[in-house]
Amino acid sequence: MATEEQAKAFIERIAPDVQKAYKLLGKVKPSVCIGMACVESGFGTSSLMNRYNALWGQKVGTGKTATKYWSGTFFTTKTKEEYTLGKHTVITAAFRSFSSVLQGACNFYELLNTSLYKNVKADADYKTQMGQIKACGYMTSSTEVNSVLTIIAKYNLTQYDGTTTETGENPYKLTETLLKRCSRGESVKWLQYELVKRGYIVAIDGIYGQKTYSAVCLLQKNSNGKLAVDGKAGTFTLKYLKEN
Numbered sequence: 372m373a374t375e376e377q378a379k380a381f382i383e384r385i386a387p388d389v390q391k392a393y394k395l396l397g398k399v400k401p402s403v404c405i406g407m408a409c410v411e412s413g414f415g416t417s418s419l420m421n422r423y424n425a426l427w428g429q430k431v432g433t434g435k436t437a438t439k440y441w442s443g444t445f446f447t448t449k450t451k452e453e454y455t456l457g458k459h460t461v462i463t464a465a466f467r468s469f470s471s472v473l474q475g476a477c478n479f480y481e482l483l484n485t486s487l488y489k490n491v492k493a494d495a496d497y498k499t500q501m502g503q504i505k506a507c508g509y510m511t512s513s514t515e516v517n518s519v520l521t522i523i524a525k526y527n528l529t530q531y532d533g534t535t536t537e538t539g540e541n542p543y544k545l546t547e548t549l550l551k552r553c554s555r556g557e558s559v560k561w562l563q564y565e566l567v568k569r570g571y572i573v574a575i576d577g578i579y580g581q582k583t584y585s586a587v588c589l590l591q592k593n594s595n596g597k598l599a600v601d602g603k604a605g606t607f608t609l610k611y612l613k614e615n
Contacts, residue, residue, distance in 0.1 A: 373414035378526070381408075381415040385426065385472050386531050391542065392476035395568055398493040399483050402528035403500050404476065406519040419448050423468035427479040428510075431465040437485055439570040440477035444468045453511045470582070471574040473567060497523060497532070541565060550604040554579040562604050565612045566590065 373381070382405060389404045404427075411428040412420040420426055423446055429437075431445050446468050451459040469475040483491055483504070491503040501516045523529065543561040547554070550562055555578055563575040563583060571586035584602045591598040591608065598608055 373416045377416065378409070378414045381412075382526055382528070384415070385476070388471070388473040389476050390531060391473060391564070392480050394540065395477060396480035396484060399480065399491065399500055399504070400497045400529075401531040402497050402523050403504070403519070404479060405528050405531060406501075406523045407479075407504075407515075408476075409522050410515055410518050419446060420466075423466070424470065424472050424475040425466045425468055426472065426475055429467045429475075429478060429482060431467055436487070437478055437482040440474055440481050440567075440572070441467050441469065442572040453513055456513055470572060471576070473575055474572060477567065497529065541568075545609065548606055548609065550579055550609075551602070552579055552584055559583070562587075562609075562612070 385408055386401070386405055389401045389408075393399075393401050393404070408426040412426040415421045415426065420428065423444075425446075428450075429441075434443070444467070445465045447463055447465050449461055450464050451461055453459055467475075467478065469478065482488070488504065488507045488509075490507055491500060495503065498520060501519055504510075505516050541561055541564050543557050543564055545558050545561040547556075547558040550559055557577065559579050560575050560577045562579075563573050563577075566573050566583070566586045567575060569590070571589060573582050573586045587604055587608065588600055588602045590612075591600040591602075594611060598611055604612075
């Protein structure tokens with residue numbers, strides 16, 4: 372059970388990434404997304420969910436749905452499902468793992484944008500959205516909807532819904548003209564945000580490591596010959612990201 376201090380710290384930690392994911396993919400309100408992460412991960416106190424950034428408990432499923440923001444990695448653990456009202460069944464399930472909270476949040480939004488959740492409506496209020504998510508089968512728990520709604524009210528999570536009117540604006544500043552291995556700072560975060568926006572799997576940590584290098588190479592390969600494949604984000608690659 373999380374303490375009040377842990378609960379508040381968890382919300383403050385994930386809220387910025389949830390808002391960024393909402394700007395990229397929209398529909399379900401950030402308050403709902405944050406509230407569900409609080410319940411699914413016990414405010415981040417579930418060691419496995421926290422370690423693998425699986426804060427929303429997305430299962431692998433067929434492995435073919437909502438894969439743009441998921442690299443295919445997963446872990447297995449025991450979990451309880453309420454297939455029959457009031458009766459909990461312990462099963463071993465495979466859960467998706469992510470390189471960052473932002474990746475996990477993006478995959479959550481990507482999943483909620485699939486046809487499986489077509490009855491979840493963007494113009495509905497957060498209480499209605501939670502009921503719609505339950506009706507579409509996201510969770511088997513008969514108590515999770517009320518738990519999420521209680522958390523939204525208790526921690527005033529709707530405050531995060533009112534700051535997401537822009538769509539797709541990069542929150543980081545680009546001040547450098549050449550980014551490469553070992554580069555660090557906000558310009559690297561700008562680059563990583565643009566890569567995530569296009570579905571490449573990287574953490575937005577401001578460090579130009581191997582995963583960022585590989586993602587840039589893949590972006591360059593996918594540019595249809597417009598960019599040289601060298602793994603560096605120089606003048607032409609940065610311009611390409613700004614214009615495409």
